[in-house]
Amino acid sequence: MFVLNLVLKNTLRHKLRTLLTIFGIAIAVAAFGFIRTIVTAWSAGVEASAQNRMITRHAVSFILPLPYSYLDRIANVPGVSAASFANWFGGVYKDAADFKNFFPRIAVESDTYFDLYPEFIISPDQLALFKAERNACIVGAKLAAEQGFALGDVIPIEGDIFPGRWEFTVRGIYRGRDRTTDETQMFFHWKYLNERIREMQPAREGMVGWYVIQVDRPDDMPRVGGEIDGMFENSRARTKTETEREFQQSFVSMSSSIITSLKAASYLIVGIILLVLANTIVMSARERMREYAVLKTIGFSGIHIVGLIGGESMVIAILGGAIGLALTFPAAGALAAAFPTFFPIVNVEPLTIIIAAGVSLAAGLVAAMFPAMRALRMNTADGLRSVG
Numbered sequence: 001m002f003v004l005n006l007v008l009k010n011t012l013r014h015k016l017r018t019l020l021t022i023f024g025i026a027i028a029v030a031a032f033g034f035i036r037t038i039v040t041a042w043s044a045g046v047e048a049s050a051q052n053r054m055i056t057r058h059a060v061s062f063i064l065p066l067p068y069s070y071l072d073r074i075a076n077v078p079g080v081s082a083a084s085f086a087n088w089f090g091g092v093y094k095d096a097a098d099f100k101n102f103f104p105r106i107a108v109e110s111d112t113y114f115d116l117y118p119e120f121i122i123s124p125d126q127l128a129l130f131k132a133e134r135n136a137c138i139v140g141a142k143l144a145a146e147q148g149f150a151l152g153d154v155i156p157i158e159g160d161i162f163p164g165r166w167e168f169t170v171r172g173i174y175r176g177r178d179r180t181t182d183e184t185q186m187f188f189h190w191k192y193l194n195e196r197i198r199e200m201q202p203a204r205e206g207m208v209g210w211y212v213i214q215v216d217r218p219d220d221m222p223r224v225g226g227e228i229d230g231m232f233e234n235s236r237a238r239t240k241t242e243t244e245r246e247f248q249q250s251f252v253s254m255s256s257s258i259i260t261s262l263k264a265a266s267y268l269i270v271g272i273i274l275l276v277l278a279n280t281i282v283m284s285a286r287e288r289m290r291e292y293a294v295l296k297t298i299g300f301s302g303i304h305i306v307g308l309i310g311g312e313s314m315v316i317a318i319l320g321g322a323i324g325l326a327l328t329f330p331a332a333g334a335l336a337a338a339f340p341t342f343f344p345i346v347n348v349e350p351l352t353i354i355i356a357a358g359v360s361l362a363a364g365l366v367a368a369m370f371p372a373m374r375a376l377r378m379n380t381a382d383g384l385r386s387v388g
Contacts, residue, residue: 014284021280022320025363028273029324029356034331035266036352041335041343049245051218053116056211056228057247059238065207066237068194077227079220080213084112087190087209091157091166099339103143105157107190107209116214119177126151126172134192138172140183142344149173155186162193164200184344213241270359277320278367281313313368314361321360325353 056074058064068085075083087107094101110131114120122130122138130136139149149155149170157166168188176183190208198205215224225241232239242250328348336346 017280018316021276021316022323024276025273025317025320025360026323026327028269028276029321029360030327030331032266032269032273032359033325033328033348033352033356034335035262035269036355037328037332037346037348038335038343039262039266040349040352041346043249049243049248050119052215053244054213054215054221054225054241055244055247056213056239056241057209059229059240062210062250064237065204065209066211066239068206068208070211070232070237070239071208073231074211074213074228077224077231079216079224081216082112082116082214083211084109084116085190085208085211086113087193087207088161089157089159089188089193090161091159093155093157100146103147104185106185106187107193108187110189110191113187113212116212119181120174121177122172122174129171133169133171134189134195135166135168136171137168137186137188138174139170139186141173141175142183143186144170144173146184162197162200164196166196179347180345182344270363273320273359274363274366277313277317277363278370280316281309281367282371284309284312284371309372310365310368314364317360317364317367321357324360325356328352328356 056066056070058066065087066085071083071085074080086109089105089107091105092101093103093105108114114122114127126138130138137155139155143149151170151173153170155168155170157168159166168186174183175181194205213224213228215221221243225243228241229239332346332348335343
């Protein structure tokens with residue numbers, strides 16, 4: 001208890017220096033946690049991928065369409081329990097310059113699409129209304145809250161990929177089954193899109209963006225993918241079939257350099273935490289060499305000296321780390337509020353908390369190591385002559 005009291009008194013001896021060190025560690029830990037949260041949010045879609053879903057897209061590029069006629073052939077491949085399709089719509093809602101007005105707008109096969117996505121929770125009544133009305137749409141709960149959409153509202157969209165003015169009536173609002181479900185999307189009828197295309201651009205009629213496939217057994221996925229791609233190997237629109245996880249990962253890999261840079265920055269912050277704390281502890285230990293020599297003279301052991309130096313380092317590290325972790329959560333909330341559709345799923349993962357806490361504790365131990373070794377090797381007479 002006496003040593004603990006000394007640790008606390010030493011920590012508060014230079015209040016300004018201690019507070020600045022705690023503040024520096026807190027900012028560094030918060031920055032580390034924030035960057036880690038960005039990285040996990042970037043790949044949230046990968047983690048949310050279903051184990052039994054596959055995606056078939058154009059072999060050359062995702063932006064190239066596939067013929068609608070592929071649907072029946074894909075659905076009849078052994079091992080495929082269900083198949084549907086979707087098409088990226090794009091378009092502009094309100095002001096295109098405001099990023100908050102961007103959200104995914106996707107044309108889907110209304111009769112089957114939601115059967116393949118049980119994580120989208122929609123009331124049967126709303127789903128029935130959606131299926132019955134040609135220009136109806138379903139929006140996510142998070143998107144509805146962000147944009148103020150309610151049932152019966154009309155959403156006007158100016159087409160870009162598909163020119164013209166489009167109006168969609170909100171007939172359903174879906175909620176996510178769990179926190180990894182994206183609630184920022186809008187879905188509407190592909191048949192409505194195809195009808196408008198037939199009138200305006202007949203050459204583009206009967207094309208879809210990608211197929212969604214449900215497989216009976218995940219172990220059959222390699223075989224199913226190979227059979228599907230083999231069927232269309234010599235067609236004008238060759239396919240590439242992959243698991244939903246691989247499909248999502250391909251989008252994340254497009255930004256691999258950004259993610260790598262963010263990870264490198266997070267590791268650099270670990271070094272900053274160590275340097276900030278080490279500088280304070282080294283200065284404190286050097287100033288107190290005479291005191292440590294006096295303590296040795298009156299009977300304090302080396303363990304006590306190590307406890308004083310290490311205890312001060314750990315108190316500062318724990319306080320700084322705790323404050324930094326507390327700041328991480330509002331920072332992540334601000335990110336989610338600023339980019340609700342770009343980062344639809346923002347959570348401070350438990351692993352991020354564990355790593356940040358571990359880094360703080362490790363920094364406290366490492367920062368105290370060298371001053372403690374110097375104090376242990378110190379000759380008592382030399383210590384008493386020390387000026388600090």
